[in-house]
Amino acid sequence: MTDQMKCITLAARPEGAPKDSDFALESRDVPTPGEGEVLVRVHYMSLDPYMRGRMDDAKSYADPVPIGGIMEGGGAGEVLASNDPAFKPGDKVFGMFGWATHGVQPAKMLRKLPDGLPITTSLGVLGMPGFTGWYGLTEIGKPKKGETLVVAAATGPVGSMVGQIAKARGLRTVAIAGGADKCKLATETFGFDAALDHRAYDDARALRAALTEAAPDGIDIYFENVGGKVFEAVLPLMNRFGRIPVCGMIAGYNTGALGGTPGEGPDRFPVFWRNLLVKHLTATGFIISNHWNQYPAFLNEVAPLVASGKIAYVEDIAEGIENAPRAFMGLLEGKNVGKQIVKLI
Amino acid sequence: MTDQMKCITLAARPEGAPKDSDFALESRDVPTPGEGEVLVRVHYMSLDPYMRGRMDDAKSYADPVPIGGIMEGGGAGEVLASNDPAFKPGDKVFGMFGWATHGVQPAKMLRKLPDGLPITTSLGVLGMPGFTGWYGLTEIGKPKKGETLVVAAATGPVGSMVGQIAKARGLRTVAIAGGADKCKLATETFGFDAALDHRAYDDARALRAALTEAAPDGIDIYFENVGGKVFEAVLPLMNRFGRIPVCGMIAGYNTGALGGTPGEGPDRFPVFWRNLLVKHLTATGFIISNHWNQYPAFLNEVAPLVASGKIAYVEDIAEGIENAPRAFMGLLEGKNVGKQIVKLI
Structure with missing residues (x-):
């Protein structure tokens, strides 16, 4: 048999x-x-x-x-x-x-x-999710010391890589996560400078108000991996010449509406477009499976950091x-x- | 007095x-x-x-x-x-x-x-409009020989600059213009490889079908200066790693709806977003008045070409x-x- x-x-x-x-x-x-x-x-x-x-x-x-x-x-x-x-x-x-x-x-x-x-x-951390965070941040986000980064799902394997690499390069890092425990994990384990619990805010406007305090100098890089309310909250806070790397968006996967629910948010195309135009934003989408040629470079940089404990993972x-x-x-x-x-x- | x-x-x-x-x-x-x-x-x-x-x-x-x-x-x-x-x-x-x-x-x-x-x-040609076309194409569009460019309002001072600079750099250039006379002007005076009269197509779908023939290898750069139907027609034809420089959009100025009329087009945010994501597109907005520091570089390159007649203007x-x-x-x-x-x- x-x-x-x-x-x-x-x-x-x-x-x-x-x-x-x-x-x-x-x-x-x-x-x-x-x-x-x-x-x-x-x-x-x-x-x-x-x-x-x-x-x-x-x-x-x-x-x-x-x-x-x-x-x-x-x-x-x-x-x-x-x-x-x-x-x-x-x-x-x-x-x-x-x-x-x-x-x-x-x-x-x-x-x-x-x-x-x-x-x-x-x-x-050293697989597709970590590589996604590393690639999107470094190749598309082009982080510069002193800038501010926001990432949602910040304790996940993508977001936590994004936050830790950004922090290591001298950025202020702001996490958005679901629940107080994840926020604590974001700051204590992954070294984010601030963490916001998106569940604590009724709508994008309230979340935006909190973000304004957490990112007092505005947002230079928004690593987009969730869509919906978070994106809506972030968009008006983007600084000139801001970058938006766009990878998959979990918020939309279940609804078929990538980019969040229809309504007053940046999924109203004109709102997004006006922000892009006026602030010279750059939005670039990517599918990580098209970039495996850079995976060795990722491993060379990040595997030693994981081995030495400088990059944490959960x-x-x-x-x-x-x-x-x-x-x-x-x-x-x-x-x-x-x-x-x-x-x- | x-x-x-x-x-x-x-x-x-x-x-x-x-x-x-x-x-x-x-x-x-x-x-x-x-x-x-x-x-x-x-x-x-x-x-x-x-x-x-x-x-x-x-x-x-x-x-x-x-x-x-x-x-x-x-x-x-x-x-x-x-x-x-x-x-x-x-x-x-x-x-x-x-x-x-x-x-x-x-x-x-x-x-x-x-x-x-x-x-x-x-x-x-050597003022704000020409500079807009030159800046958006070269700095954001990053044209490469052998690629295909599409621009609307192609006989205007922005579009005609975009087309001529792109042609000089070895791209296939496709004009979209309003009316047969402008299409003739686009190909005969501004050297576009093809020109489509958007008025000859009832909707974005019909225009897209014509574009498919005019740009048989797909579109690598869409210089966005009109919004609406043209953008809707172009988006699904963009090639991977395509670039979309976004300057002002005349189609929206009168309606207040930057990006065209609401409906089935890419102004439905999820459609745009999905294209961005899946094809690794980069959309970057710009307001030319923020870039006057590069105006001398523009004049150095383009003024001699205008003086010698290599860049035409109407x-x-x-x-x-x-x-x-x-x-x-x-x-x-x-x-x-x-x-x-x-x-x-």
Whole structure:
């Protein structure tokens, strides 16, 4: 009898927030690696906001997961069998195995993990989210000493990277996070100069008033990763020549309305446009998967800082693949604290 | 008796498109220059879309013209009297004299015009509009050989500069203009590779279909100076890493809705945002008056090209200050061909 693996498949396309019945836990045969392929036992899998987009049938920058297909995602684990000389059993690797306990990938799609750091770091602080924060801040945000940065979801793996790199480069850093505990984490663990709990403010106007105090010299870089109320609050406070790196926006993933709910905010295009024009703002979107060529530069700079503890990271680890859907739903609601991971073994 | 001058004042704030009764023709005493000031007889005054914004009471990047105040604007003329050693009677100068036959300005606010070029060039091709096109294209658009550029209002002084500089740098240039005559002017006089008459297309979708043929390799730079239907047509055709320099938008000036009419276009913020994100677009707004420090660099590069005929320009010259309001109304409707100027003497 062939060995069995477990996986989570897409049972139905969610309307709005995903629910239990949109996912199915299945058992399948462990796949056999072909020529040049590698079989991996996944120890930890990653949960990330972009996965919500893959559940929709809408045209996007990546193909949707088909109904009945394994949910997409990255994982870190150990090579069980290899048909490529570059890998041998026991090697620790990262690859896109999906929400599954085992996976086969072409060797060239795998990344060998360095010794000396927990393999979970390849999913968060030194993986796609950390790289997203680093790339967006440094390549698009172009931070300069003495400037002020604002980032939301600031205790997540993207926001906390953005804040720590910005702080190290001499910027004033302002966190926006959900709840007093996350605000404390932002300042105490990630070194933000100030942190605001967006739940404590009824609307964008109230949040903006608080931001005015937290960022008394205005905002030079707004790292946009949530949209909605935060963006609306921030926009009028941007300084001339401000930069807005735009990565995915979790607030919009569940509604289909990237950029927040329609209304009086900057999603009223003219408001955004007028600010852009009058203040010489630059907004640049990016999809991190188009920039892997700069990933080695990121690792060269940041991996030593993580190893030495100069860059902090926080992980939120759920146990068991059967709990992945619930952990994912929680992630979309901001219930996790730090990088959401699922331990599979 | 003191000498008299003529001027056009703002009689009423227009609702929508300005009409005759929003302006008043007045006679006033010619002002006397004080210490360090210069009196100028204006030979040619400039009409520009930004002036529509000054007629509104809305908060903007510049103060509105007060009711009863002289309409704002630049002009070129001859020094009549000078209380500053830098200028002497007979000098040809450019300054912000407003819609008026005479004006007094501090010497430091005046620019002496070079010999060898008609003074009208200081209002258009070598003035603020030409500088706007050059700055936006080169500093923000960052054109690269082999790319494709699209610009609307392509026979105006901004668009024609954008097109010609882009062409000289090896780009494919696509003009959008209003009417067959302007399209012919765009290709024959300004060297655009293709020209589309936006009036020939019922909606953004139809215009987009035509653009797909005119820009078969997609669009790398869209110089945004009109908003509305054109922007809506262009956005989905932008290539990855495309750039969108955003200067004033004439389509919105009369409606108060910068960025065009509400509806299904990119003024639906999420549509714009999704394009920005997925295609790594960069949109940067600018107000040219914040960049005069680069004006000498512009003149150094472009004035010789104008003098030698390598950069073409077209002027539309109305006669007499009393005709300035009508010429301005025509400008806002696109009735002028080339840079709109009013000859005062």
